Amino acid sequence: MNQTPPPEEPEAIDPWPDLAPEHFELLRLAPLPIERSTGQRPLHFARFGRAECNNVRQSLLHLDIRLPGQTAHGEMNRLDVQVDHQRKAIRFGKYPLVVEPQNRGLGRFLLAQGIAWAQRRWASYAVEGGELPPRDASTEESRQRRDHVLHSQGFQIDYEEGQENQVRYGATRVGALDANWNIGRVQIVDTLEAANLLEQAERSLNEQQASILRLEERLGLLRREDGALRFAIICLVVFVVFQAGLLIWIATR
Known part of the structure; x- marks a missing residue:
């Protein structure tokens, strides 16, 4: 009598093929x-x-x-x-x-x-x-x-x-x-x-932004002072040249 071979076990199926992190x-x-x-x-x-x-x-x-x-x-x-x-x-x-x-x-x-x-x-x-x-x-x-x-x-x-x-x-x-x-x-x-790290990073960022703003204001002030100083120097040079020219004119008269 021919014996029927036992059925093969079905391959295991993954019941959660699309499982995503929760x-x-x-x-x-x-x-x-x-x-x-x-x-x-x-x-x-x-x-x-x-x-x-x-x-x-x-x-x-x-x-x-x-x-x-x-x-x-x-x-x-x-x-x-x-x-x-x-x-x-x-x-x-x-x-x-x-x-x-x-x-x-x-x-x-x-x-x-x-x-x-x-x-x-x-x-x-x-x-x-x-x-x-x-x-x-x-x-x-x-x-x-x-x-x-x-x-x-x-x-x-x-x-x-x-x-x-x-x-x-x-x-x-x-x-x-x-x-x-x-x-x-x-x-x-x-x-x-x-959360503490994020708060520290936020405070550090705000402090850096405030420091940058102060530096920009200081730089602007220095630029304005530099411009005023340049103008004063130019005026002084013009005055000195005028005085020198005036003295030369008086001496040659």
């Missing part, structure tokens, strides 16, 4: 020394957004970072943490993380936020690993930077023997990961602190 915070990217590969690294402020959805089968955390004037595309500055409650497994987005500006601590920050969220409720869940694409290690410096980020957050990296381009990442469980990041590079600015 809650926002302000990030401060500290200024760092100039680096050869990335150039200048000045002070930046960024918007950090998050959104969370849950159902019986799945949970999703969407994280997003945007900088003023930055054109967002694809997966840039984005991390989706996907939780499968049936398999009790968690996947931390798609690797590699595409962050811009580079080497400013954004990759570690996004991973740390996702890890902290997952550890609060599902620390015993397994971590779903995967392969790291070769394009993420186009240079030795970028490879070391990538490995440092993953190691710092508690992920394990395995290089296939004799195959430098075949690299896998993973971890035993969510609780083994590290939810810390380099706060010397990225800080979350409290709302009241942000």
